[in-house]
Amino acid sequence: EAGVTQFPSHSVIEKGQTVTLRCDPISGHDNLYWYRRVMGKEIKFLLHFVKESKQDESGMPNNRFLAERTGGTYSTLKVQPAELEDSGVYFCASSLHNEQFFGPGTRLTVL
Amino acid sequence: GEDVEQSLFLSVREGDSSVINCTYTDSSSTYLYWYKQEPGAGLQLLTYIFSNMDMKQDQRLTVLLNKKDKHLSLRIADTQTGDSAIYFCAESMSDFGNEKLTFGTGTRLTIIP
Numbered sequence: 001e002a003g004v005t006q007f008p009s010h011s012v013i014e015k016g017q018t019v020t021l022r023c024d025p026i027s028g029h030d031n032l033y034w035y036r037r038v039m040g041k042e043i044k045f046l047l048h049f050v051k052e053s054k055q056d057e058s059g060m061p062n063n064r065f066l067a068e069r070t071g072g073t074y075s076t077l078k079v080q081p082a083e084l085e086d087s088g089v090y091f092c093a094s095s096l097h098n099e100q101f102f103g104p105g106t107r108l109t110v111l
Numbered sequence: 112g113e114d115v116e117q118s119l120f121l122s123v124r125e126g127d128s129s130v131i132n133c134t135y136t137d138s139s140s141t142y143l144y145w146y147k148q149e150p151g152a153g154l155q156l157l158t159y160i161f162s163n164m165d166m167k168q169d170q171r172l173t174v175l176l177n178k179k180d181k182h183l184s185l186r187i188a189d190t191q192t193g194d195s196a197i198y199f200c201a202e203s204m205s206d207f208g209n210e211k212l213t214f215g216t217g218t219r220l221t222i223i224p
């Protein structure tokens with residue numbers, strides 16, 4: 001069974017540009033989470049989908065971040081316009097009932 | 112508010128025991144977890160403990176929970192080179208899969224040959 005996959009693995013963009021990160025959860029997992037780790041700091045929760053609905057988006061930093069999960073399968077996280085402080089590793093996780101399975105993350109660098 | 116703290120670095124000689132510590136502030140935490148991240152990989156759940164337990168052992172791993180002091184530790188016996196990774200402590204207030212995780216900063220474990 002394939003695990004959680006994320007694309008791209010790395011992204012380098014300039015301040016002001018737009019970037020879209022994608023997460024494909026494990027097939028059949030209703031719960032999908034986005035987290036972010038800024039260099040050297042803790043991993044912080046961004047938001048939680050249950051199927052296509054946003055269950056909890058209390059961790060989204062501001063309105064430059066937009067997450068979608070159309071059809072309740074894969075999810076995208078768009079940052080527009082990107083700022084320097086958005087640099088970090090963005091993790092996606094999915095779960096059915098129990099353990100959250102994490103993807104390898106997307107490393108975003110904003111120059 | 113929720114806060115989870117860990118030391119950033121730990122170096123241990125191969126064959127010795129590693130002890131990674133974590134403190135948390137939220138007394139309503141229900142589950143406490145240890146995740147491992149190897150280079151280029153995602154987070155892998157190593158073990159977890161329910162808040163009404165004091166200890167959990169799984170092969171080389173021992174988790175100790177002091178709920179009064181809000182202190183969690185992970186002991187790795189007979190540390191091997193393959194144990195080199197970043198170890199994250201995390202907490203949640205609900206069951207797996209239905210609640211966000213609050214993580215610490217992670218402890219980078221380095222094995223000295």
